Amino acid sequence: MAGKYLVNFNASALPQVEAEYLIIGGGIAGLFTAWAAAQAGAQVTLLTKRSIVESNTDRAQGGIAAALGQHDSPELHMQDTLVAGAGLCDEDAVRILVTEGPDRVRELIDMGACFDRTGDHLCLTREGCHSQHRILHAQGDATGAEILRTLYEKVVALPSVEILEDQYVVDLLVKGNICYGVLALDQISGEFRVFWGQVVILATGGSGRLYNYTTNPEVATADGIALAYRAGAEVMDMEFIQFHPTSLVLPDAPRFLISEAVRGEGALLRNARGERFMPQYHGMAELAPRDIVSRAILSEMAKTGANSVFLDLTHLDADKIKERFPTITLTCSQYGLDITKDLIPVAPAAHYMMGGVKTDLWGQTSIERLFSCGEASCLAVHGANRLASNSLLDGLVFGGRIVQKATAILKNRITNRPEFGCQELLSDPDVDFISLRTQLQQIMGEKVGPLRTAQRLAEALAFFDRWAYLKNYEVKETFQMEVRNMLEVGELITEAAMMRTESRGGHFRLDYPETSERWRKHILLRR
Structure with a gap:
């Protein structure tokens, strides 16, 4: 026992x-x-x-991936997923994720989830290892919070x-x-x-x-x-364990996530000497798979003796950055950082299992x-x-599939239960x-x-x-x-x-x- x-x-x-x-x-899996x-x-x-x-749903910044773009397809989404998965993805599971995913996202929209749009068109961005712009986001960088709000209001x-x-x-x-x-x-x-x-x-x-x-x-x-x-x-x-490459590193701050979408919008990684380094490590540079970016950052930290590297957004349009990343902008400003003018100190942190x-x-x-x-x-x-x-897509797709399987199980109900207990500890x-x-x-x-x-x-x-x-x-x-x-x-x-x-x-x-x-x-x- x-x-x-x-x-x-x-x-x-x-x-x-x-x-x-x-x-x-x-979170998203339980509520959906x-x-x-x-x-x-x-x-x-x-x-x-x-x-x-x-x-974790409430904290999800970057967005939810789905093949909804004009030039995208579930097949392209599948290929990107398999590349990132480094040979250990179950192809049947991935195919289900990418083919059923768009319909689950449309259901979220029908429920009232307000994803960012330009006119009538969904805003789609790109993140590491994606070959297409397919990331939907809400309120700039508060996607998870918006999905959680939508689901909770419906479920409650x-x-x-x-x-x-x-x-x-x-x-x-x-x-x-x-x-x-x-x-x-x-x-x-x-x-x-x-x-x-x-x-x-x-x-x-x-x-x-x-x-x-x-x-x-x-x-x-x-x-x-x-x-x-x-x-x-x-x-x-x-x-x-996935270690996110870019969490905020400041003495009095928690390890706040700096979304990968920041790099998707053009931010560069620089070491303590101010040198851009990712092109030396991978052909996709800042948009390489997360494990590669994390190890590259750790390597540069070791070379320079620093406790972080830096995200550089200073070359990007300041107004666009503030609009796209309001949560990150506000959080960093609380610690005296203006992300449109200052370099953001970042290092890897445990992120996803x-x-x-x-x-x-x-x-x-x-x-x-x-x-x-x-x-x-x-x-x-x-x-x-x-x-x-x-990850958000995973919770939607496979949470919904449980109900399809469990409906049959409910027809054979448990009426007699064994005794349960423990007195040995x-x-x-x-x-x-x-x-x-x-x-x-x-x-x-x-x-x-x-x-x-x-x-x-x-x-x-x-x-x-x-x-x-x-x-x-x-x-x-x-x-x-x-x-x-x-x-x-x-x-x-x-x-x-x-x-x-x-x-x-x-x-x-x-x-x-x-x-x-x-x-x-x-x-x-x-x-």
């Missing part, structure tokens, strides 16, 4: 809530799935860890959807490889409850907070992947009645390195969880970051071994639960990175710098 649950509990003694669709997470399920006539209960606006108005905020899902309730529901902690009342679901969907988002430098919000602590892994689900591609809970093309995990979509899931649609602005480990979380983030940043070696990974694994005994103890509050989840997933990332003795996409080994055809395969991990 040790390692399967985080707390001692007896499900039959707790308050019980019944749901048809039980969705965990309130809730909307699609309601359109199919289902009752939906959606649980969020904090408020509905605290997600639906009588068949109940949204419960401040609900921390502690563990999945799985027996006989069937998921029956979840154990959740109401963070307002402090009460544990059991939510039973005919279908349970993980849409819990990212893992960026495992790292000391990240563009992700505080809620991105890899909870969904940890939940699924503890319950026995397969996880895949855990070694592939390509790996996650393994699913099929319909979002089904290796556990019956448990589905996953969005950043918490992995069906190899992003391969070893996600193409810019494909020890109480009160003498641990400073605040310090432990800081140590974990530093270890991940230093040992399991953009540049990896066997020695660094071994040192990280030794750290996880030292804390393995915590699996015998229960944890009392959500902060401690988050740290346990971060330890679980940090170890999975490190194990997979140690196993993959090559460099590919978001995984780079200094001791194995070449890409190996022998490693054109996926690593699956299961508890």
Whole structure:
């Protein structure tokens, strides 16, 4: 039992809530799935860890990719996705993404999403590794916030959807490889409850907070992947972490994302000596794949002894820049930077998890009645390195497909459920969880970051071994639960990175710098 649950509990003694669709997470993947399920006539209960606006979706600046341009096509979008994915994309998944994606985006527009336009025409921009202008954006650089606003307004108005905020899902309730529901902690009342679901969907988002430098919000602590892994689900591609090349580097500022769309509009990267350097590293220069740009920046930082490089927009039209990037302009101005006149200090930060809970093309995990979509899931649609602005599209397309599959499952309803509980965990480990979380983030940043070696990974694994005994103890509050989840997933990332003795996409080994055809395969991990 040790390692399967985080707390001692007896499900039959707790308050019980019944749901048809039980969705965990309130970003684009969770909200769109809730909307699609309601359109199919289902009752939906959606649980969020904090408020509905605290997600990676809200922070998404650059946009959403879809082949809607006059000279674009799903085939071109597919080719760009495959190139970025570095040989590990599932071609069937990519084809679904790029062919169904335009219709999902049109649905967003029909719901009221206000994407930027010139007259009647959608404004389309270009980002790294895209061969066409196909990125839709809203309010310049607030695309995710606009999509979240649109979906939330639609979903909250639906009588068949109940949204419960401040609900921390502690563990999945799985027996006989069937998921029956979840154990959740109401963070307002402090009460544990059991939510039973005919279908349970993980849409819990990212893992960026495992790292000391990240563009992700505080809620991105890899909870969904940890939940699924503890319950026995397969996880895949855990070694592939995308480090965004350009996060703001200032002493008193958080690592704020400077969108790739800034480079798409013509910004240049310069080192501490003021030299433009990207043409030396890749033919696409500043629009090369993110992993290449990140490593180039780290190389230039090492050469110059600096803690950042610089984004240069000073040669671009100032009024156009302020109109296109109002959020970035305002945020930088709060720290005394005028992005139309000053160079912006930037460096890589953890941004996106390509790996996650393994699913099929319909979002089904290796556990019956448990589905996953969005950043918490992995069906190899992003391969070893996600193409810019494909993540929002991923949440829409594969969230919607879950409903198509789950509709049939709802016809065969669960009426009898097994007993669930745990009374074996020890109480009160003498641990400073605040310090432990800081140590974990530093270890991940230093040992399991953009540049990896066997020695660094071994040192990280030794750290996880030292804390393995915590699996015998229960944890009392959500902060401690988050740290346990971060330890679980940090170890999975490190194990997979140690196993993959090559460099590919978001995984780079200094001791194995070449890409190996022998490693054109996926690593699956299961508890």
